[in-house]
Amino acid sequence: MLLNYLRLLLLPFSLIYGMAIILRKKLYDWGIMRSVKFDLPVICVGNLAVGGSGKTPTTEYLLRLLKNYKVAILSRGYGRKTKGFILADATATAERIGDEPLQYYQKFAEVTVAVCEDRVEGINQLKENHEVIILDDAFQHRAVQAGFNILLFEFRKLGTLQFLLPAGNLRDVFSARKRADVLLVTKSPVPLLHVAQQASINELQPNKNQPVLHSYLKYGQLQHLQQNDTRSLDSVKGYTFFLITGIANPAPLIEELGKYTKDIKHEEFPDHHAFTTDDIKRFKKAFEAENRKEKIIITTEKDSQRLRATRFEDLLVNLPIYYLPIEVELFEEDKITFDELILNYVKSYRRNR
Template structure:
């Protein structure tokens, strides 16, 4: 409650921020600030809010959909301790390229993963050897004119009052959605009622050419942090769960785990948090002091990259530490529309190399 009042005090700064965003937007629209277009398919996955809308699993969905092409994923590499253009390789860590790019690199063998703050520079480094480039979180990066923009909106946040930074979590004005080619509503409930589907359309007020499509999260099996042993969620029914997260919105994950256990001890850190030795040591002690005989530590796939990269193996190696992978899936009719739009865009804009 106190935090909400403090945020209200920041509203004047949000107004200033909004004016700056609108001015910058107009400068690009009027051609006074230059936007570079490239001669190969460039797909941008973005959102208007800060984190938590499902960009990472949506990017992974695109990689699987476009598996027949030579793909490069280009990200800023949020949270890394390096600068400039870096290609992911076997020596990469969350500190050198960021947790999400590391996840892409370790998950997809035939995909090039790179990070660069300057997306135009990054694309120039990658374009000669690839059929297409996926920009992870670059909707606000107007210096590059992506050929196809996918803009994500989290289902449960539609219809709620949201403010621009710093009073709220929006980093862009709502009218910017008009630039997108597809408005993808993420983390939808299953089943999705028609009335809820229509409510999304009413809220987003798309252009005539903008489809509003809906996706949901699909959870996989738990994977051990070190030995890759796999467990089904059903097999941990009624376990005491110690949940460790450093993501923007852990609520959908908590709701999923509550289907299997009523005892969840959640240690929540900010998005992309750089875990410290003291954090993990304290968390381990809490786990060892757990009440139930059957207990487990669960984290997200993104968090697992930072846990493995920062030398916590000695603390965690003897513990049942698992991460829970997630995938994005679209509802049947929306999937047909979405896949067709993406595949047709790539096919019609692909260069002959």
């Protein structure tokens, strides 16, 4: 209730923010502010809200789809303590390039991973040696005119009343969706009923040639943070789960873990939280105070990048701490449409024919 009152107090500031967003949009539309177009495929993955819509697994889906091309992924590197253009290499850490870029670098050896807050500069550094560039979280970065925009919407938030920042979590006006080439609804339920699918389309009101497609999350095997060890969720059914997260929206993960236990002790931090030694010590103490033998620590793959920091190695040694990987998958007909749209777009450039 208190939060709702605070949001009401912030609504005037959201109105000012919205007016600024619309003015900026018009300046780009009128050509007063310059938007650069590049002579190679540039695919942008973005959303209208702040975090939590599944950009990272969607980007990884694209990397797998485009495995036959020389791909570079360019991110701002949110949460890093550095500035400027940096190429990920063997010395990369979450503090140097950000947790999401580090995850891409560690999972996709054949992909170039770079960070730069100035996307135009970043693309200029990468364009000569690559066939495709993927922009991670750059829909609002109008300085680059991406050739193909994928805009994500979380299924469970469609149809709910959402406000612009700072009263809500929207960083762009809803009408901005009209710029996208594909509207991708993420974290859909399985199975997806036709009535729910149609409700998404009705809510988004797409343009005539703007497909609304649906994807869902697919969870993998639990993987140990420090050791070469994997476990299925079935193998820890009924355990006490100590869950530690620093992501925007842990609700879908909690829902999935709830299928395997009723005892989840969740330590929740803000998105991209820079874990401290005190955070880890407090969490470890709570875990060790639990008398049950059947207990396990679970985190997300993105959080695992920050938890692997050298300063935490001794604190976490010998603990059963695992991360749960996720992948995005599209429903059969939507997958065919989506893959075809992406591959045809990439092939349309002379250098990739």
